[in-house]
Amino acid sequence: MLSDEYYIRRTFSLAKKAEGGTSPNPLVGAVIVKRGRIISEGFHRRVGLAHAEAVAISKAKRGDLEGSTLFINLEPCFHWGRTPPCVDKIISSGIKRVVISVKDPNPLVSGKSIKKLREAGLEVKVGLLRKEAERLNEVFFKNMREKRPFVVVKFAQTLDGKIADREGNSFWITSYKARSFSKRLRGIYDAVLVGINTVLKDNPYLDSPSKKITKIILDPNLRISSCFNLFKRGSRVFIFVKKKTKIKKKFPPHTFIERLTYKEREGFDLDELLKRLYSFGICSLFIEGGSYTIGSFFAKALVDKVYIFVAPKIALDKEALSSVSSDRALSVENFLKIKDLKIERVGRDFLFSGYPKF
């Protein structure tokens, strides 16, 4: 007999199949087990489509469900949303036991489905691999708890922390493999953000192979023009400018110029920016540079996750550009700590990932 933990891990794997595709919904996988055998599985593929537990239940034969156990990484939904509430479907299915990794983070519904399942006589176990389940849906949990997008910062640097030479050139610090990996990573999130200097210097496409990603440019004085590569593939583009900027330039369709509070020394009001983006339905933000833009999000403690690609190189030059650049004076004991730092090899480069602890 395999353990409950085994099946919960299986729900994680199923859930991840839809990574980058379910926003604003969470990633959910469901496994139905009877007498030590998986009789049905499902995952939530995309917003508007059936929930994971509904998929798994519908795929099983009615008689088989009788007395079975449902494993699921997130508490089933309680409300009528785009689909009927799953909690009722589970109760009427014949399932006798439900193992849930983590409660719904939405304070309005958290725990309600669990209570209803128990009142209906089902055995319910909650909290198995809770931390992993929260990490799996870190975007969704951030959204529900703080009503703002999950903010990811990514940069590629040398071993000595430089993202470009003294002329600002960064082509190509990391290898082709790392750059492809980075593009796929971009596709997990709803939007990519860069500062105007990165656009002017590198003229990036900011596309992802997996989906049309929203592009966000911080450009206080509207220096961008429609000839840049990022406008080429028809994605939605938001350009944030200072409040009183005159807008005379023409841009392709799906380009939106947004005015935002900007102070000469502090830059844009980033709290307001995130609120605005969340109201546009952007649940997660992938920030790719440059070092000043990255530094400003860090300085405001608005970074939830970091990805740092490290190339096996040393820049040597003291005038080369550092990866993170803020004006904030921090003493060595107050350097920002990164929790749960992991490292993996990507081709000849390395990738660190972790969570800032402000």
Place this chain on the structure above:
Amino acid sequence: MLSDEYYIRRTFSLAKKAEGGTSPNPLVGAVIVKRGRIISEGFHRRVGLAHAEAVAISKAKRGDLEGSTLFINLEPCFHWGRTPPCVDKIISSGIKRVVISVKDPNPLVSGKSIKKLREAGLEVKVGLLRKEAERLNEVFFKNMREKRPFVVVKFAQTLDGKIADREGNSFWITSYKARSFSKRLRGIYDAVLVGINTVLKDNPYLDSPSKKITKIILDPNLRISSCFNLFKRGSRVFIFVKKKTKIKKKFPPHTFIERLTYKEREGFDLDELLKRLYSFGICSLFIEGGSYTIGSFFAKALVDKVYIFVAPKIALDKEALSSVSSDRALSVENFLKIKDLKIERVGRDFLFSGYPKF
């Protein structure tokens, strides 16, 4: 039956037992095998003591050696040095087959013992795991081939490549575990080197738990004085100063003031420095900072190996000190590549190690 490779790897493990203790001699391990069974083993422990193959032969019973195979990571010695030549000892021992990982790098003797063994009728196999064997004795190989010390650079930095805050404070970027590991690493090498600014700022001891290490300070204007911690434990200290510096200060015994060519813009003549150190019997040099000193060795392409401790932290501050700082302008395509980069965890920190490819 275990493979030849297995026994050669065993010689590496034996050799490493004396790591840091054999200078100027190489690390050597020897294994004698008969009918698939190890009948004797040895390693070279310290200069003046018996060589690895001599130890292994003397530990075996005379009759047992008849028809056996000797495994050794380095070609046996040919000349009378501090001990009699091992090649003759092997020939008269009854050993029938010798497996050698790598030839002696000294051009005067390289291959001579192998030739003599073959002429005496022994079967000799050479070159198994040669690259690993050279790496094991990278210090010795550098010494023999270039007649200068093997130069190692070590620094401890944040993820974004900073070794200190804007005030120059670096206590403590990495954890206690990483710092202990670093001190043990120091003890593998013959001497530690820092610039005078590191002495003035951090007042380090520069000791190692495993041995009395020679300390080398680059101090053009003799700003150091005898009150600093590095003089406390009675190690040998070399202080390099500009040629015309007046020396009026008093220092403890075993302190040597050395005059060396110094140019205002270029600093000390580092090629000359290394030659001088090698003539003092220093076969390997462990450079620990600061960023300018490290940068100057890199700029002259005089670094053979790097150790970079990375703490799970981000400094953020653009005024914080970068780990490597040279005045050399390098474009992104010319950033210094690091070969064979490895990474390991040390406590909560990470340690990169690799070989610059100039």
